[in-house]
Amino acid sequence: MFTTIILGAGKSTRMKANKSKLLFNIAGKPVINHIVESVKGARSRNITCVINSQSKDLKKILIGSKIEVVVQKQLDGTAGAVKSVLATKKPGNSTILILCGDTPFIKDSSIKKIVNKLKSSEACIGTVELDIPKGYGRIIRTKNNISRIIEEKETTLEQRQIKEVNTGVIAIKENLLRKYVGLINNHNSKKEYYLTDIIKILIENNHKVATFKFTDELEIAGVNSKVDLVRLEQRYLRAKAESLLESGTLIRDPSRTDIRGNLHVSGNVEIDINCVFEDEVKIGENSTMGHNCYFNRCKIGKNVHIKPNTIIFGATIGDNCIVGPYARIRPGTVLKNDSHVGNFVEVKNSVIGSRTKINHLSYIGDAVLGTDINIGAGTITCNYDGDKKHKTIIESNSFIGSGTKLVAPVKVSKGSYIAAGSTVTRDTPGGGSLTIARSKQVSIPKWKNRSIKGKK
Ligand code: UD1
Ligand code: MG
Numbered sequence: 001m002f003t004t005i006i007l008g009a010g011k012s013t014r015m016k017a018n019k020s021k022l023l024f025n026i027a028g029k030p031v032i033n034h035i036v037e038s039v040k041g042a043r044s045r046n047i048t049c050v051i052n053s054q055s056k057d058l059k060k061i062l063i064g065s066k067i068e069v070v071v072q073k074q075l076d077g078t079a080g081a082v083k084s085v086l087a088t089k090k091p092g093n094s095t096i097l098i099l100c101g102d103t104p105f106i107k108d109s110s111i112k113k114i115v116n117k118l119k120s121s122e123a124c125i126g127t128v129e130l131d132i133p134k135g136y137g138r139i140i141r142t143k144n145n146i147s148r149i150i151e152e153k154e155t156t157l158e159q160r161q162i163k164e165v166n167t168g169v170i171a172i173k174e175n176l177l178r179k180y181v182g183l184i185n186n187h188n189s190k191k192e193y194y195l196t197d198i199i200k201i202l203i204e205n206n207h208k209v210a211t212f213k214f215t216d217e218l219e220i221a222g223v224n225s226k227v228d229l230v231r232l233e234q235r236y237l238r239a240k241a242e243s244l245l246e247s248g249t250l251i252r253d254p255s256r257t258d259i260r261g262n263l264h265v266s267g268n269v270e271i272d273i274n275c276v277f278e279d280e281v282k283i284g285e286n287s288t289m290g291h292n293c294y295f296n297r298c299k300i301g302k303n304v305h306i307k308p309n310t311i312i313f314g315a316t317i318g319d320n321c322i323v324g325p326y327a328r329i330r331p332g333t334v335l336k337n338d339s340h341v342g343n344f345v346e347v348k349n350s351v352i353g354s355r356t357k358i359n360h361l362s363y364i365g366d367a368v369l370g371t372d373i374n375i376g377a378g379t380i381t382c383n384y385d386g387d388k389k390h391k392t393i394i395e396s397n398s399f400i401g402s403g404t405k406l407v408a409p410v411k412v413s414k415g416s417y418i419a420a421g422s423t424v425t426r427d428t429p430g431g432g433s434l435t436i437a438r439s440k441q442v443s444i445p446k447w448k449n450r451s452i453k454g455k456k
Contacts, residue, residue: 002115002171003094004044006035007081007195008101009052009072014225020051020058021223022101026233028260028278031223032058034104036065041108042115045094049101050081077192079184086178096177098195100168102222105236110219114212115171121210122176123202125149126169128214135224136165137196139211146211148200153189164213166196167220176207261296272308290324298329301337315347318354336371353396365389366408370396376420378403395430 012021022032032049039047048068051058052075062069072084082098095118097111110126117124125146127139137149138159149166150159177198184197202209214220218236223229234255241254244263250270251257258276266285275289278296283289287300290308300306300317307324314331317323322340332349335341339352342359350364353371358364360377366389367381379400381392390408394400398412401420412418413430422437429435 001045001094002097003046004039004048004097004099005082005085006032006039006047006049006067006099006101007078007168008032008055008058009050009075009081009084010102011052011075015229016226020055021229023058023061024223024229026104026223026229027236030061031104031229032061032101033065035099035101035106036062036067038106038108038111039097039099042111044097044111048085048088050084077186077190078195079181079193079197082177082181082195083193086181091178092174094174096172096174098170098172100222102224103168103220104223105221105232106167106169106219110212110214111169114169117210117212118171118173121208123170123172123199123207124210124212125199126167126214126220127164127211128167128217128220129163130165130217131163133160133163133165135222137194138162139164139166145203146199146209147203149196151188151190151194151196167214168222169212169220170195170198172198176202180205266302284319293324297331364392367392367394367406369394370398370414372396373398373400375400376402376404380405382407398430 008020008022015021023030036047048070049062050070050072053071059069070085070088072081074080095115097115114124114126135152137151138155139146139162140148140150180198180201183201184193186193188194199209218239221232223232237258238254240259241251241257244265245251245254248267249265252271253273256273257271261277261279261281263277264282266283268286269283270288272289272291274292276294280297281295282299284300284302284304286302287304289306292309293306294311296313298312298315301319301321303320304317305322310324310327312329315329315333317335318337318339320338321335323329326344327341328346329341330348333347335352336354338355340357340359341347341352344361345358346363348365350367350369352369353373355371356369356373358375362375362379363381365381365383373394373396382405383389383392392406392408393411395412395414397414398416400418401422403421404418405423407423407425410424411427413428415432416428416430417434418424419434419436419438422435424435424437
């Protein structure tokens, strides 16, 4: 059992922005959400995040995720942040895990391994070897054992060559943390209380400090600036796309595919360039995704063809459907098997029955469509009266002529024909009948000369 402190009160100066770096989105969600998910996944008993007094938006997110929040009044360094939390809690004898809130991709499995190291030691530091260790605290070892951490600003030229760095992850017995954190001083170039100085104090007092070496740099990379944010996101997304490609999904260009959430694919799926996947997306076998498509919280069936420039958000697409190009499928929509939604068609909160086709320039909102319906180009469900949304029902085997307006609430009964250009305001009888609801066409002769008086 362990409890966690996430450090997130820093000024984020290097971010050059007016909000905390933990609020910036990376791979589809804020940096802080990634780390909170990992800590929860590792089964931390309690999670507290330290923030500064300006971080109102950060506080909102944390409270939403049921994380305790403590404000660090004086931003005097990472040791100061830890002291602010300890001051709010009754002393206990648990293990405390401390993480920097700016390392989004740490895995829960690594957290567990670090905490487990405390079965045979009193503290454990996560470290990693980096080819370019710039910006990180360096691990100083004496006869193989860690003896201290030196922040980059305090290193000598020689120490700066050390490639093993501090990841910012530490697990420590609570009694030792409480005993020694107060002994850390701020005699350094930043005049800050560096939590990392606790290692030297522990070693000097004969406590056993272990290390855990991360092998995947991505896990511990910190987001300190916009350059870090963008480069880290690119590496992460690239790695995700590559791994999907290696496992058999034909991703045309992993450097132009953004899997920001969780993408679950079955066999023989093809994904063309510039597709973005957010939140949870499932794709069934033999389906193809054209270029420039956006997917968010959706389920796509087998043998589906999503044509280029399509947006699918919060919808379910059945088997053998064809969607797009340039279609927008909005939340609450279900396309049943074998249906087609084509060019410049928007569908919202509607059910589209099997084999029904809406192929061009239409808006279908708050509607239920049966099977085997043909919706002509430019058909619009007028679902909003300025106050409330109303439902349109189109029963199976109906044919809706081009340019029809269906003023909801309205029902088109089974087997109806609607003449092109109709404005339908009442239910139709169906059963093979044709409904025409448009003004009669008249032609006025000599219209051209109407205003030319006196002229022959
Ligand atoms: C820190 C470590 C460094 C490590 C690196 C890994 C220290 C002193 N240094 O450096 O050894 O290699 O992380 O990413 O710990 N924070 C507070 N209160 C403060 C100052 C900072 O809560 O007064 C928070 C920040 O919001 C941040 C975390 O602590 O989430 C680390 O601070 P940051 O400024 O990013 O430290 P680094 O220079 O990255
Ligand atoms: Mg940092």
